[in-house]
Amino acid sequence: MDRWEEINTYAVRWIREAGERILASQKPLQIETKSDRNDLVTNIDKETEQFLIGKIRTTFPDHHILGEEGFGEDIRDTEGILWIVDPIDGTVNFVHQKVNFMISIGVYENGEGKLGYIYDVVRKELYFAEKGKGAYFNGERIPLLAQNRLEDTILALNPYCMVENRGIDPARLAALVRDVRGTRSYGSAALELAYVAMGRLDAYITMRLSPWDFAAGKVIVEEVGGVVTDVFGRPLDMLGNSSVFAGKPGLHEEILKRYLKGQE
Numbered sequence: 001m002d003r004w005e006e007i008n009t010y011a012v013r014w015i016r017e018a019g020e021r022i023l024a025s026q027k028p029l030q031i032e033t034k035s036d037r038n039d040l041v042t043n044i045d046k047e048t049e050q051f052l053i054g055k056i057r058t059t060f061p062d063h064h065i066l067g068e069e070g071f072g073e074d075i076r077d078t079e080g081i082l083w084i085v086d087p088i089d090g091t092v093n094f095v096h097q098k099v100n101f102m103i104s105i106g107v108y109e110n111g112e113g114k115l116g117y118i119y120d121v122v123r124k125e126l127y128f129a130e131k132g133k134g135a136y137f138n139g140e141r142i143p144l145l146a147q148n149r150l151e152d153t154i155l156a157l158n159p160y161c162m163v164e165n166r167g168i169d170p171a172r173l174a175a176l177v178r179d180v181r182g183t184r185s186y187g188s189a190a191l192e193l194a195y196v197a198m199g200r201l202d203a204y205i206t207m208r209l210s211p212w213d214f215a216a217g218k219v220i221v222e223e224v225g226g227v228v229t230d231v232f233g234r235p236l237d238m239l240g241n242s243s244v245f246a247g248k249p250g251l252h253e254e255i256l257k258r259y260l261k262g263q264e
């Protein structure tokens with residue numbers, strides 16, 4: 001068993017166990033707000049992160065861990081093996097809808113994505129990729145993404161992009177929305193990236209994410225030939241906030257050129 005296989009065996013076990021714990025949690029949720037009144041965190045987000053980080057620390061004491069809820073380390077560089085953990089992606093869905101929330105974990109080595117896990121807790125579905133070895137949905141190989149015409153595109157985007165954003169002219173986004181076949185918004189960046197990998201969505205645009213939102217999704221989308229950058233086509237920063245634009249090859253380039261570029 002190579003090193004990544006060993007890490008993978010543990011990671012899958014822990015993620016499924018964390019999912020079971022979330023589903024079994026009976027206590028009334030304790031809901032707090034973070035940066036603003038719509039930025040929620042619950043006791044279950046925190047308990048899940050503590051559970052996962054506890055497992056990683058005990059088993060791999062020399063690995064580094066970045067977690068959304070702050071139980072990891074204060075990470076300043078991407079050296080060594082770094083686990084990037086979002087215990088619940090889509091907390092607003094978790095609180096309001098009880099569906100469409102994911103556990104998202106990326107494992108990076110010296111800044112390069114090696115393993116990506118997105119676990120749909122309610123559906124018990126695992127999206128997984130290992131760099132260079134393909135992407136899998138519940139153990140079945142996900143096919144490479146095909147080309148897609150702009151007018152046939154299903155685009156995921158947070159409507160909030162159209163109201164307030166950093167740098168993209170809402171009129172340009174409105175033109176894009178008009179030109180595609182349809183738009184969707186699921187409220188979980190990890191789910192949206194997993195759906196891009198599956199070809200259920202052709203592209204996804206969002207204005208402000210953190211590394212734990214996209215660390216896993218980037219590995220999975222890239223492994224099926226998709227492209228993941230910021231909205232101006234620049235590489236994502238694994239230590240800072242960033243906009244995210246993921247899409248099928250070809251389509252990604254076309255949307256960048258026609259609607260997004262030149263505004264940075």
Ligand code: 2AM
Pocket residue numbers: 035038039040086088089090091092187188189190208209210213
């Ligand atoms: P979260 O649920 O883990 O916070 C939709 O809101 C998507 O954007 C979710 O994936 C959510 O992740 C992410 N997100 C990132 N920053 C956010 C913020 N400040 N407020 C709400 N959602 C945020």
Ligand code: CA
Pocket residue numbers: 039040041068091
């Ligand atoms: Ca959050």
Ligand code: CA
Pocket residue numbers: 086088089090189212213
């Ligand atoms: Ca998140």
Ligand code: CA
Pocket residue numbers: 045068086087088089090091
């Ligand atoms: Ca989260």
